[in-house]
Amino acid sequence: MAQAAAAPKKKVAGLGGEKLHVWPYLVRLEFLCALLTIIALTVWSIVIDAPLEEAANPTKTPNPSKAPWYFLGLQDVLVYFDPWFAGVVAP
Known part of the structure; x- marks a missing residue:
């Protein structure tokens, strides 16, 4: 040492x-x-290889067509109220 x-x-x-x-x-x-x-x-x-869906078809909309998460509340309000109220007045 x-x-x-x-x-x-x-x-x-x-x-x-x-x-x-x-x-x-x-x-x-x-x-x-x-x-x-x-x-x-x-x-x-x-x-x-990315798992992609088929090419977009403008004549066929997939069901259910959902808005992005930040518009889902407005989309649900459209079901229950008049579109003018739900889309223009309420927001």
Whole structure:
């Protein structure tokens, strides 16, 4: 143990009094990680087949056709009241 404590210590690059600049070292590493992530997501999106429905048919509306969640309250009010009241006066 005494020999290990007395042994000269090696100087590690980047530690101690030396300073490492953000540019180009950290920025380059972050850029490469972002680039690899974008490439991986692009390849994954090309390889995986998305479960899509058939092409839209303007002559056939799917039943029930629902509004987005923030319009559902207004759509339900249209069932019980006159459209003028439910669409113009009430909101």
